[in-house]
Amino acid sequence: MTAQTNGLSGPVAPVVPFGERLEQTFARHGQLCVGIDPHSWLLDDWNLPDSAAGAESFGRTVVAAAAGQAGIVKPQVAFFEKFGSAGYVALERVLADARAAGLLVIGDAKRGDLGTSVEAYAEAWLTPGAPLEVDALTVHSYMGVGSLDAALEVADRGGKGLFLLSATSNPEGAALQRAVVGEGVHQGSSVARAILDEVAERNVRQSTSALGSIGVVLGATLDLASFGIDVSDTPTEALTPVLAPGFGHQGATPSQLVALFGGYASGVILSESRSILSSGPDRISEMIRHRVAEAGTARG
Numbered sequence: 001m002t003a004q005t006n007g008l009s010g011p012v013a014p015v016v017p018f019g020e021r022l023e024q025t026f027a028r029h030g031q032l033c034v035g036i037d038p039h040s041w042l043l044d045d046w047n048l049p050d051s052a053a054g055a056e057s058f059g060r061t062v063v064a065a066a067a068g069q070a071g072i073v074k075p076q077v078a079f080f081e082k083f084g085s086a087g088y089v090a091l092e093r094v095l096a097d098a099r100a101a102g103l104l105v106i107g108d109a110k111r112g113d114l115g116t117s118v119e120a121y122a123e124a125w126l127t128p129g130a131p132l133e134v135d136a137l138t139v140h141s142y143m144g145v146g147s148l149d150a151a152l153e154v155a156d157r158g159g160k161g162l163f164l165l166s167a168t169s170n171p172e173g174a175a176l177q178r179a180v181v182g183e184g185v186h187q188g189s190s191v192a193r194a195i196l197d198e199v200a201e202r203n204v205r206q207s208t209s210a211l212g213s214i215g216v217v218l219g220a221t222l223d224l225a226s227f228g229i230d231v232s233d234t235p236t237e238a239l240t241p242v243l244a245p246g247f248g249h250q251g252a253t254p255s256q257l258v259a260l261f262g263g264y265a266s267g268v269i270l271s272e273s274r275s276i277l278s279s280g281p282d283r284i285s286e287m288i289r290h291r292v293a294e295a296g297t298a299r300g
């Protein structure tokens, strides 16, 4: 652990790597992540206006229901961004509540760029003390994993995490993500596999904890073998964490965790949004309790 300054508010607490904090969260609360996706139809069901104020109220209610039960929340930035600057103010308040409640926050913004541009995105989301500070951010590396180097450095400095899209849960992703890499050290691997391997190599090189701080996104709806990913083939140190959307509404169930993710299972974040959020404001706390218990028994 090292102390650091952030240039915004002076000295801050010692930096604990994201992988270590994720391990602690799993130990305390299990592996469920509650997605915060204020779709218009959900705002309507919750009797909230389809506006930044509605999204804020929705997000803060979800955070309050998750606090003390689930360990991780994942706000989907698009549902706030659509309201412009007011949406960002709403998101900042939801993030502030989540940080104050001690929840681990994954910002689902799926950013991807290169050089100083990706560095600026990373600074926006991963700088301790920044208004949009989260613990980890979803990013894509379809410009090459190396295009994210500056973001990886920002994340490392702040004890933050990144989740690189590898094999995503949507069916449109497969054609690109199964395509075979034509040159370099990962020649012959699928794009999805090459991203996973490159992330795993970095975790083994850099990480000091059992779980690495750089993760990948692998959809829980997929047959990963068809992407050239063998889930029994995991490194014995610095396991790569996996953000796994596709549980709940998209069809996967926690009881499939080990069958789907094999050696990665202990590092998988089971992410559910609509299946929890559709329970409504009065029942969401109970629903989260139920889902946490279900995810907790998934590893048998």
Ligand SMILES: O=C(O)c1cc(=O)[nH]c(=O)n1[C@@H]1O[C@H](COP(=O)(O)O)[C@@H](O)[C@H]1O
Binding pocket: 035, 037, 076, 108, 138, 167, 168, 169, 170, 217, 218, 219, 245, 246, 247, 248, 249, 250, 271, 272, 273, 274, 275
């Ligand atoms: O990065 C993500 O979270 C993500 C990756 C992926 O492959 N598939 C996927 O559905 N997601 C996100 O996960 C959430 C899925 O929500 P539900 O299907 O309602 O549980 C949405 O916010 C998606 O943007």
